[in-house]
Amino acid sequence: MNNFVLGQYVPGNSYLHKLDPRAKIISTIVLMVAIFFFKNVYAILVSLALIIILLLTARLSIIKAIKGLKPLLILSLFVFIFQLLFNRQGDIIYNTKLYFSLTSISAILLITIIYFISLKYLKLKFLWLLVYLSLIFISLKYLSFVELFNPFDLNIYKEGLNTSLFVFFRLITIVFISTLLTLTTKPTDLTLAIEWLFRPLKIFKINPEEIALIITIALRYIPTILDEAYKIMDAQAARGADFKNGSLIKRIKQLVSLLVPMFVISFERSDELADAMLSRNFVPGKPKTRYHILKWNYKDTVALVIVTLFLGGAICLYILP
């Protein structure tokens, strides 16, 4: 677990890196809100293009940004297919018959087996999933020999296609916007900005400095605790635990043997850390000076004005027919 890198931050010197993290967080939120005001897919595509231009001009790699999409790819694919199949508004633009025949079902079984076996050895799993899904579609469409059930009429409607593309691209655009933030902002800067943005919470007796400290400590201990988890997993594996195979229930049971020691160790750790913090003169709620001071620049104001105008435009488009 050496050289663990926190978050997705890529060191750099671009204008996006240099913006104040507060400006970046606020802009991100404003842009996301703006995206939700768009009603048609073209506006979304234009904003996606703008975001990609931002990415490129800041010399960020597009591959990194796409990697940020990873956790949401499967979700967005399912949203896409769901909308495509079940939204029945507008004209029919595509129609085909799907056959559930002996040949097509056995072909699907074969493809599924090959898919799951090959999955272990492949890197581009998402592309492979797309290939898998289209192979299923092709076999359902063309292999009609020895029909078992009545053929299914697949209709794709205009609105269905529009909405599915719209939802798909909206999701991707929103993830891209947040990736833009995390790629260009250090976790420590993010924490400082969150602390500043939470200042109004002081009215409710919530101390933003404490929130920031909690985030910092959590960030600092992620690699340490991960490291520990691996050690304990190894130790339990040496005693016969198996975290990788077996039924779901069995694996959840095995997880208990990981979680209990993790909790115990974490409590001990927090005790020792508390002592260490106290001995370094930490007093909760006492005023402190700050080593890192955020500096608001005219560029940050410019950035905020631009995203606000963008939001204004989005609202205008929403209100106008």
Next chain:
Amino acid sequence: MLIEVLNLVYKYEDETVNALDGVSFNIDKGEWVSLIGHNGSGKSTLSKLLIGILSAKEGTIKIDGLALNEENIYEIRKKIGIVYQNPDNQFVATSIEDDIAFGLENLEVNPQEMEKKIDDALNLVGMIEYKYEMPSNLSGGEKQRAAIASILAMEPDILILDESTSMLDPKGREDFINVVKSLKEKGKTIIMITHNMDEALLSDRCIVLYNGKIIRDGKTLDVLLDYDCLAKSSLEMPTSLYLFHELKKNNYKNKEVLNLLWELASKK
């Protein structure tokens, strides 16, 4: 006297025996004192009492003339820094630089002076090139030296090392001890809690704790040559001293060999 401890008594809530039972000692400025004893003899309890994390049932602690109490506890913590045993459990921030800044922020040091103090502290322990590194990417020895830097930046007079080397490999230990030696030369007072007798040998003075009581307090060589006292505390004599002790006991006559061993043991 920099540290004056008189008749200290402490008992943990869920235990029947006193963890510390009438402990008294004084430590001078610039002394390097080893606190040795078996597990559970009260060494770490003592360090927690000195810095006011625990408060004593009876007895007084005076640091630099200030009696430890609720009001001046923060004044006293400014004078004492502790490096703990587990290198992983003392870092607050995600980079060494920010971690050192944590202590300085607590002391309300002027932000403009912080950078210089951080660099100075890192230079003292030879870790300047790790300034922007994440703590989890360092080795154990590097972490402990960084932990010393975090404490040195706060400029305490007294440094307590609470079994700080026990989780380090030999190289990490050596680097760490070299830093401690250089600090001693700069006039810091060092209290070293340790199980490692070769480390204890480096100090000026040894205090042996046994079941919460001080059973021996004296010059390092005198204490470490007291075989019975060490055996009682389940401690081992350093190898060189043990050889000296055994040879002498068996009336070994060769003065030259004995002198050589003695020199070896006293060399710091």
